[in-house]
Amino acid sequence: MSYFAGAAVRGSAGWTAAEVNLNGVADVEEVADRLRDVDLDADISLLFVESDDTYLVVMRLDEGEDLRIFGSDSAFAEESRLGSLLVGDLKAPAIEIDEVVEQSADPDKPAADPDADPVGEADLLADLGVSARRLLELCTREGLLPADVTAEVCQTVGCGDEVEELREA
Numbered sequence: 001m002s003y004f005a006g007a008a009v010r011g012s013a014g015w016t017a018a019e020v021n022l023n024g025v026a027d028v029e030e031v032a033d034r035l036r037d038v039d040l041d042a043d044i045s046l047l048f049v050e051s052d053d054t055y056l057v058v059m060r061l062d063e064g065e066d067l068r069i070f071g072s073d074s075a076f077a078e079e080s081r082l083g084s085l086l087v088g089d090l091k092a093p094a095i096e097i098d099e100v101v102e103q104s105a106d107p108d109k110p111a112a113d114p115d116a117d118p119v120g121e122a123d124l125l126a127d128l129g130v131s132a133r134r135l136l137e138l139c140t141r142e143g144l145l146p147a148d149v150t151a152e153v154c155q156t157v158g159c160g161d162e163v164e165e166l167r168e169a
Helices: 028-038 081-087 097-103 134-139 146-157 160-168
Strands: 003-011 014-019 044-051 055-064 066-069
Touching: 003 028, 003 160, 014 160, 028 044, 028 055, 028 066, 028 081, 028 134, 028 146, 044 081, 044 146, 055 081, 055 146, 066 081, 146 160
Parallel strands: none
Antiparallel strands: 003 014, 003 044, 044 055, 055 066
């Protein structure tokens, strides 16, 4: 399994990004601790974990507290130990995926993947400009890789350049 784990943290000086090593983590709280360690004083800390060009997990901490998690597909929990740690205990989001699939039936847009099974808090970025419906739509769009979703979400949130520089480093 290959993965990319990039943190975007917003403090008093704006957004910064850093790669986070998840090797050897024992549980989701240890992942949250590693996210906190990027900037202990951050107002908002986001972690984007992309795995095997298939799965995306977004984690959020506000002022180091109240961990919220969204996963693009519950199958990630069955595919790897990291997936099991991150999304194994999450439930389906409040918005039904069928609603998103139906609404994205625009013939000019790529089709949504009806087999996707997102889990967790799809609205964790709503106050930053990415609604639950938009996040679900991006994660279920056929042909869109997790890196593409991360890039679009980060651009909307305001940390796109920082995460892109991190990815290129």
